[in-house]
Amino acid sequence: MITKDTLTEAADRIARVPRAHFIDGAFTTAGGDAGTIALINPANEASLGTIPSGTPAHVDAAVAAARRALPGWAGRTPADRAEVLHALADVVDANVDLLAAIEAINGGKPLAAASDEIPVVSDSLRFMAGAARTAQAPAAGQYAEGHLSYVRREPVGVVGAITPWNYPLMMAAWKIAPVLAAGNTMVLKPSQLTPLTTLVLMELAADILPAGVLNVVLGTGSIVGDAMSHHPGIDMMALTGSVRSGQSVAEAAAATVKRVHLELGGKAPVVIFDDADLDSAVETLAVAGYVNAGQECGAATRVICHEDVHDEFVAKLVRAAEALTIGDPAEGESIELGPVISAAQRDRIAAMVDRARRDGAKVLTGGQVPDRAGYFYPPTVITDVAAGSEMAREEVFGPVISVERFTTESEAIAKANDVVYGLAASVWTADPGRMLRAVEQLDFGTVWANSHLAVATEMPWVGFGHSGYGRDNGTYALDDYTRTKHVMLAMGAARD
Incomplete structure (x- = not known):
């Protein structure tokens, strides 16, 4: 300790x-x-x-x-x-x-x-x-x-x-x-x-x-x-x-x-089907999306959620993001979200969120640079992110989770793979057959099922594409x- x-x-x-x-x-x-x-x-x-x-x-x-x-x-x-x-x-x-x-x-x-x-x-x-x-x-x-x-x-x-x-x-x-x-x-x-x-x-x-x-x-x-x-x-x-x-x-x-x-780099998609355990997914993403202030190449920063559970999932995710304790790590082990590494990094994240907002995305929590010392950016949730947009395809490398909708399984996989990166991804479902199909089709070096950002020294960490x-x-x-x-x-x- x-x-x-x-x-x-x-x-x-x-x-x-x-x-x-x-x-x-x-x-x-x-x-x-x-x-x-x-x-x-x-x-x-x-x-x-x-x-x-x-x-x-x-x-x-x-x-x-x-x-x-x-x-x-x-x-x-x-x-x-x-x-x-x-x-x-x-x-x-x-x-x-x-x-x-x-x-x-x-x-x-x-x-x-x-x-x-x-x-x-x-x-x-x-x-x-x-x-x-x-x-x-x-x-x-x-x-x-x-x-x-x-x-x-x-x-x-x-x-x-x-x-x-x-x-x-x-x-x-x-x-x-x-x-x-x-x-x-x-x-x-x-x-x-x-x-x-x-x-x-x-x-x-x-x-x-x-x-x-x-x-x-x-x-x-x-x-x-x-x-x-x-x-x-x-x-x-x-x-x-x-x-x-x-x-x-x-x-x-x-x-x-x-x-x-x-x-x-990476732009890890998190595919959430309508039969997923939403509480488990949100609990995991509150860590895997915001760990190290989102400065993690495998971070769970891009959710692709089935339309039937979209609203429920987003509401739970916003509550989880807002519950995170932000501050200087020197304040003690209760701090869950620290600053990003530099003023330049913070400003780059803020500019990317602002562009997404101008493009029609909705910032449901966070999205503003706080008035305090240090290079802090709050845990942010963005929804209504358009497929193919900068926020959907480019790495944020900050405490920002974006959410897109899908209707069919094939649409979900297509959206997930619509990035130049191929480092990590996860799929959330209770259906073993769907899980296996998704794992096979997701074009990423590490794919988790009902988990995200678990790493083992014995297993390879490798990327595809960019x-x-x-x-x-x-x-x-x-x-x-x-x-x-x-x-x-x-x-x-x-x-x-």
């Missing part, structure tokens, strides 16, 4: 953590920076200090360190690497409340939500540590007469990773765990808005990870991210972020023909961060 003392400790740790790049096993400010980047507490707009803005020279140094460390790390047995990852997980578990409090202060995340996320970090590390020890390949054998074939599973090499501001440490773990477990080394760029938990983790892990295995370069995507994507010493790029960021990384990576792993490609979680992630080498040995003629 996060107490006032924990928040005080977190604020002190934020003030003391090295504001520097972590390269070759040590924090460093050498090499000069492209200025500084201000960090702001989004709940009260107070300064959290600055971080250095890195340059291509820092990327060069980090890549060089990762390449030096690669032979030794890749040459370790999976069991040896697993021990290191378990030790890193132990450190995370020993500092759960501290890391969660730092996440809450840096990102404006409610304490309960932040507390739920940090254990996922250690769980990812432990799962991948074990999974790498059981990597599978085709059976060795004579697939060509007189030749023995077997498959070696090898690390890709040096992986560059860019992580987002909405789940800073959890998304870092979703990259770090499989990348390192598979024997790769890494250069990581956290979001310039929320780097603090990553820096604290590196401080805690400095004596656990061999020098150069995991390097962190602070800075912007336009400078550091671009340098990483173009760098000939990086063999693969992995990014969780916006579609635009993913396109930039993929375009830059093409110059050196490096692998790319992208987890991008939501990207490449798998996080599960053994599929290990596949993405390894390469296969076919070895064929001529057996020669038998000797008597």
Whole structure:
């Protein structure tokens, strides 16, 4: 449980953590920076200090360190690497409340939500540590007469990773765990808005990870991210972020023909049939739609509801939205909805809601920027959203749930699939046959039935379409961060 003392400790740790790049096993400010980047507490707009803005020279140094460390790390047995990852997980578990409090202060995340996320970090590390020890390949054998074939599973090499501001440490773990477990080394760029938990983790892990295995370069995507994507010493790029960021990384990576792993945006439809348990759906959506202030790529932000239960569902959803407790996470664990990450993000959400209103949609609750400090936007419910409109098809990335109507099953599926994204969706019905038909026809990488936003480390998280490609979680992630080498040995003629 996060107490006032924990928040005080977190604020002190934020003030003391090295504001520097972590390269070759040590924090460093050498090499000069492209200025500084201000960090702001989004709940009260107070300064959290600055971080250095890195340059291509820092990327060069980090890549060089990762390449030096690669032979030794890749040459370790999976069991040896697993021990290191378990030790890193132990450190995370020993500092759960501290890391969660730092996440809450840096990102404006409610304490309960932040507390739920940090254990996922250690769980990812432990799962991948074990999974790498059981990597599978085709059976060795004579697939060509007189030749023995077997498959070696090898690390890709040096992986560059860019992580987002909405789940800073959890998304870092979703990259770090499989990348390192598979024997790769890494250069990581956290979001310039929320780097603090990553820096604290590196401080805690400095004596656990061999020098150069995991390097962190602070800075912007336009400078550091671009340098990483173009760098000939990086063999693969992995990014969780916006579609635009993913396109930039993929375009830059093409110059050196490096692998790319992208987890991008989403516009998750929630299809509610007339036989759905509306109370259960609303209870779930009050969390899955507004969690992290809606700044979640799989958030339940777009409801497609059968016309016979539309009005009842909307009334229940409005009551649930209005019952949420909004405020600064530092006020305690009763806070359910914090701010969005920045003034720019809040203004973008507000402008999108205003455009929907002008296009004829009805804002039933919320929809106005509150007059208070911090980058808050209220939980909002919009109905009468036209099919094909911006609100129906584009990602809001804020605490806004829109509702559309449908009449037939085929219409519901068609509306749900009428987006460029393909990350997540859910269907709500008591009819098993309808459930199975919908799951088969919904064109999304994760589809829930009578649930939404439940995630398991053992199962892949993957998008289709503009939501990207490449798998996080599960053994599929290990596949993405390894390469296969076919070895064929001529057996020669038998000797008597």
